[in-house]
Amino acid sequence: MVLELKHLTGGYSKEPVIKDISLNIKEGEIVGLIGLNGAGKSTTIKHILGLLRPHSGTIEVRGKTLKEDVEEYRRHLGYIPESPILYEELTLKEHIEMTAMAYGLTTEEVEKRKGPLLKRFRLEDKEDTFPSHFSKGMKQKVMLICAFIVEPDLYIIDEPFLGLDPLGIESLIELMISERDKKRSILMSTHILSTAERYCDRYIIIDQGEKIADGSLDDLREKTGLLNATLDEIYIELTGGNVDE
Structure with missing residues (x-):
């Protein structure tokens, strides 16, 4: 487990x-x-x-x-928070290096893993960029790269x-x-x-x-008796329609 x-x-x-x-x-x-x-x-x-x-x-x-x-x-464990937490004085590359240091990754492991991640999130030309130049979405991508590079x-x-x-x-x-x-x-x-x-x-x-509740979509459908329901519909059935406060 x-x-x-x-x-x-x-x-x-x-x-x-x-x-x-x-x-x-x-x-x-x-x-x-x-x-x-x-x-x-x-x-x-x-x-x-x-x-x-x-x-x-x-x-x-x-x-x-x-x-x-x-x-x-x-x-x-690798953790990606809801709101990006970055150091304004560190570039994207330095964030990756700091993460690698914290988890004991070798230089070879970092070089092998970071390229595909940077390409996937279209940040391959931003390694020397500071967070102040990133949008919120780009900052979130930096967090994702740092988490997934750890494996x-x-x-x-x-x-x-x-x-x-x-x-x-x-x-x-x-x-x-x-x-x-x-x-x-x-x-x-x-x-x-x-x-x-x-x-x-x-x-x-x-x-x-x-x-x-805990189970696959089919499990939850069986539990509620809603055999063709979406997850939204199942959630509403199980919670009695609770809404955001």
């Missing part, structure tokens, strides 16, 4: 945001973490990354908890499509499918269900801090 959460309860204060969540991610699958803003998706991700301490429950990555082995735990066992992606143009979205989807085919796994948080429906192998639905 690449990732396993067992009865995770937690949040930012004594009052829990997520309650008794258990889930797992297997090798070589794309899993959509589904829910509207405020459902608990980002809180769950922050716990997996070790940015929040659980009130109770455990989180294991490749069988290790953060407490048991911090370096081994984090070595298997971790598990990618955690928080609302990846915000700020990307249609070509960027297609490039990201193609890349995620390619990584899945190489037996790497992806946990992707999103509330854009029509896009997630196209390529996710499985969906974990969170509503008001609780996991209410």
